[in-house]
Amino acid sequence: MRYLILVLLPMFLRRNFKQDRRRRKRQLLNTSVRVFTKSGCIEALGVNISDVGMCLFTIANLPLGSQIQVEFLPPRCTGLMRVCATVRHRALYLYGIEFPADSDQSPVDSVDGQERQESMLPSQS
Secondary structure (H helix, E strand, C coil), X not given: CHHHHHHHHHHHHXXXXXXXXXXXXXXXXXXXXXXXXXXXXXXXXXXXXXXXXXEEECCCCCCCCCEEEEEECCCCCCCCEEEEEEXXXXXXXXXXXXCCCCCCCCCCCCCCCCCCCCCCCECCC
């Protein structure tokens, strides 16, 4: 055991802790998400969110580049919201989706505590 600690400790200390290289700051999100595709509705779990996209977990096969809609409860909001998105990244069952850049449907203005934009589309229940 002592040998293992002596071997692993230098490897851990040499580890290079880099800053986050993402374009936008992300906020953790643990909420139910409904994903609407051309073929139907899929249940998912939101992992994190920013003003330009979202990470979600779902057991589905969403092709890269596909256009979807997601419906969820944004942070610090009381009503469901549905926004359009594009699937940009996939790692097994984790998906990175991007909200349109030219859209005013961003679910959060900033993840630093500001409220969402008022021009968002309400959910269609």
